[in-house]
Amino acid sequence: MVYSTPEQLSFHPVAGHTVRADCEGGTLSSDFGGLLLRGIDRQSGLTARLAAAIHDTRHPSYIDHPLRDLLAQRLYHIASGYADGNEANSLRRDPLLKLGVERPPLAPEQDLASAPTFSRLAHRVDRKDLSRLTEALGAHFVASYPEPPAAIVLDLDHTDDPTYGQPALAFYNHYYKNYCYLPLLIFEGLSGALVTACRRPGTRPIGAENAMILGRLLAFLRRHWPRPPILVRGDSHVATPEVLEVLAHRHRIDFVFGLAGNAVLLRHAAPVMQEARRLHQQRTALAPAHRVCPPASSRLYDEFPYAAASWAEPWRVMLKAEGMVAGDNPRFVVTSLGAPTPQWVYEEIYCARGNCENDIKAVKCDRHSDRTSATTFLANAMRLLLACAASVLHHARRTQTLQQTALAHAQPSTVILPLFKVATQVKPYKDRILLHLPSSCPVKALLPRVTALLALVPLPGLNTS
Numbered sequence: 241m242v243y244s245t246p247e248q249l250s251f252h253p254v255a256g257h258t259v260r261a262d263c264e265g266g267t268l269s270s271d272f273g274g275l276l277l278r279g280i281d282r283q284s285g286l287t288a289r290l291a292a293a294i295h296d297t298r299h300p301s302y303i304d305h306p307l308r309d310l311l312a313q314r315l316y317h318i319a320s321g322y323a324d325g326n327e328a329n330s331l332r333r334d335p336l337l338k339l340g341v342e343r344p345p346l347a348p349e350q351d352l353a354s355a356p357t358f359s360r361l362a363h364r365v366d367r368k369d370l371s372r373l374t375e376a377l378g379a380h381f382v383a384s385y386p387e388p389p390a391a392i393v394l395d396l397d398h399t400d401d402p403t404y405g406q407p408a409l410a411f412y413n414h415y416y417k418n419y420c421y422l423p424l425l426i427f428e429g430l431s432g433a434l435v436t437a438c439r440r441p442g443t444r445p446i447g448a449e450n451a452m453i454l455g456r457l458l459a460f461l462r463r464h465w466p467r468p469p470i471l472v473r474g475d476s477h478v479a480t481p482e483v484l485e486v487l488a489h490r491h492r493i494d495f496v497f498g499l500a501g502n503a504v505l506l507r508h509a510a511p512v513m514q515e516a517r518r519l520h521q522q523r524t525a526l527a528p529a530h531r532v533c534p535p536a537s538s539r540l541y542d543e544f545p546y547a548a549a550s551w552a553e554p555w556r557v558m559l560k561a562e563g564m565v566a567g568d569n570p571r572f573v574v575t576s577l578g579a580p581t582p583q584w585v586y587e588e589i590y591c592a593r594g595n596c597e598n599d600i601k602a603v604k605c606d607r608h609s610d611r612t613s614a615t616t617f618l619a620n621a622m623r624l625l626l627a628c629a630a631s632v633l634h635h636a637r638r639t640q641t642l643q644q645t646a647l648a649h650a651q652p653s654t655v656i657l658p659l660f661k662v663a664t665q666v667k668p669y670k671d672r673i674l675l676h677l678p679s680s681c682p683v684k685a686l687l688p689r690v691t692a693l694l695a696l697v698p699l700p701g702l703n704t705s
Contacts, residue, residue, distance in 0.1 A: 267335055267346060267667065272677065273660025274340030277316045279694030280636050287312045289380055290629060293372035294365060305353045309341050310361055311626075313352050316340050318630040321656045323608035325362075326355040335666040336675075345666050345673065362619040370439075370618060373625050378436045378460055380632060381428070388465045393429030395596035396454070396474040398422050398445060401610045401624075408617040411442035421612060423624055424453065427599045429473060429592065433635050434599070437628045439621035447480025455486045458493065469494070473593040476500040479574055481550040487576065488552070496590050499557060499572040508544050509570045512561040516540040520563030537564045541582040546574070558582040558590075603631050606652035641693045645686060658683050659690075 251259035281287050291308040305313075316337060317327065331337055332352040335345030343350040365373075401421040403410035410419050420442040426435040438453060454472065461470065472487060472495040479497035487495045499505070520538035527534040540561045547554035555574050559582065562569040573590050580589065603609045609627035612620040634652045642648050647655055662683070665676040681687070 267665060269334050269336040269664050269666060270661055271320055271331075271334055271336045272662035272664045272675075273320050273656065274316050274334075274337040275675075276637070276641075276659070276690065276694065277319055277633055278312075278340040278342070279691075280633055280641065281312060281315070283640070283694070284380070284384070284633075284636050286380055286629060286632060286636075287315060289376050289383075290373060293376040294369045297364065305357060309343075310353055310357065311629075312341050313337070314358055314361075314626055315630050315633060318607055318627055319633050319652070319656075320660050321653075323611050325358040328353060328355045328358055336664055339666075339673070344668070346668055362614060362622045363616060365618060365622050367618065370621050370625070373622075374436050374438060375460070377434070377625070377628060377632065378457065381433055381435045382461070382464045384433065384636070388468055389430075390468060391430070392461065392465070392468055392470045394435065394457070394470065394472045395427045395429045395593050395599075396424065396450070396472065396478055397593075397596050397600060398424050398440075398477070399600050399604065400442075401604075401612055403442070403612060405613075405615075407612060407615055407620060409441040413442045413444070415444070421620065423609075424450075425596075425600055425603065425628070426457065427596050429471075429596065431639070432595065432599055434603075434628055434631055437624055439617070439624045441617075445477070447482035450478055450480065451482035451486045454483060458486075458490070467492070471496065471589075473497070473590065473596075475593075481548070481552070484555070485552060494576045496573060496575045496577065496585065496593075498590065499574045501570060501572055505546065505557070505572050506570065508546070508557075509542075509559050509561060509572075512540055512542045512559060513563075513568055513570055516561040516563040517568065518563075524565075537562050537569070539563075541586065543582045558585050560586050599631075602634075602651055603627055606656075607631050607634075641690045645689070647686070659686070 247262065249261040251261070253259060287308055290311050291306075294307060296303075296307045313328070314325070317331065320337075322331065332354055333348075334352075338345050338350065338352060341352060343352070399422070400413065400416040400418070401423060402416075402418050403420055410421055412419050413422060422440055422442050422445065424438045424440060424445070426437065427433065428435055436457065440449075458470065469492040472493070474483075474495075474497050476498035479499055483497075484495070487493055516538055519540065520535065523538055524534045542559045542561065544557055544559070545554040546557040555576060556578065558573040558575065560569075560571040560573075562571070571586070573586055575585055575589075577585060577589075607627040607630045609624050612623055614620050614623065631652070634655070637655070638648060638650070642650075642655075647659065662681055663678055667674040667676065677684075677687075
């Protein structure tokens with residue numbers, strides 16, 4: 241028998257005592273969040289829905305890890321802050337992550353999947369699987385509502401995903417000044433829920449592509465929710481003739497898009513812009529007399545009908561004429577809405593789409609959707625959808641179990657540290673598994689509420705409204 245002494249970690253003495261440490265804690269884990277994610281996943285049915293979308297070509301006799309277990313393990317890793325698939329090698333024996341995937345925590349024969357297994361999974365999916373996964377995210381979004389919503393706001397935006405090496409379909413994008421992918425993410429603007437996502441090459445999206453995706457999404461939503469009004473919001477690159485044609489005169493569907501300035505628009509804006517400039521000069525001159533700071537800017541709003549040469553008909557264009565010390569700052573918004581005032585359309589409706597930028601930032605920075613190190617485009621597309629699915633779990637956790645708490649509006653990275661990274665001792669018995677958390681756990685008062693909600697709320701049925 242070979243005996244070995246565990247490698248010890250040395251620290252400076254404290255109060256006359258030597259301090260040593262080792263990695264021989266045994267049934268200890270720092271990923272308590274795996275169990276919380278399991279409860280959220282069981283209630284929402286997300287991984288089961290995603291697993292049903294992938295055609296598993298493996299021979300049943302050689303399967304140690306069912307597809308649902310693989311997806312659950314990978315999603316829980318991403319949602320717990322483990323961005324890279326190779327971390328599965330060291331986490332496959334973690335007792336709490338094994339409990340999260342509903343496996344005995346200390347049985348060696350029930351270890352989780354390793355990194356090569358996830359690599360094979362990512363490279364096995366084909367275009368049909370990815371299409372079904374994209375539809376599954378949309379179906380999960382619909383099923384998350386117990387009844388049809390009063391209104392729907394769709395925020396569309398593309399974001400850059402810088403690439404390194406030479407992955408397939410990564411092109412140089414002059415706007416972002418690098419080689420990248422340019423995926424499309426769609427969020428619901430009122431709730432912040434992710435609707436679906438699409439990995440795409442690094443080239444600028446053309447109008448026909450955006451129109452095709454938007455047309456399919458609207459048809460899908462209308463099959464489930466025929467009555468609620470839908471508002472589509474986007475930046476100026478979305479306001480193409482093809483997209484406007486898809487949205488024009490659809491029943492209870494409107495749009496608000498940014499509009500890039502041109503010579504015609506600037507000529508329409510010139511009188512109002514001159515008045516805004518004069519107003520700002522007057523306010524700046526009067527500020528010392530009233531003992532107030534000079535204003536940073538002065539705004540005026542106006543509207544006029546406008547039709548580009550490629551548009552089939554004119555639409556209502558809102559103008560924000562802003563005079564500043566640094567110069568003029570005109571902004572244009574095109575909309576099909578007829579009632580709201582120009583100021584309301586710009587400030588309350590169009591500017592609210594800025595929340596979509598925060599949602600995209602959370603997917604990229606907290607869920608690491610930009611870890612696209614695979615050589616094939618389809619494998620990198622699979623990585624984006626997994627990151628989006630992990631964001632869906634976070635949104636469900638925030639809206640269902642963390643409401644009216646200090647973490648109700650926290651970003652994923654803020655939730656991971658206090659709620660997920662909790663040291664836990666696992667003690668399995670014949671008829672139960674006991675978990676010991678630290679007495680100084682910072683979320684001790686919050687955990688009873690969270691676990692009670694996850695344990696008592698019944699599994700929901702699929703919403704087919």
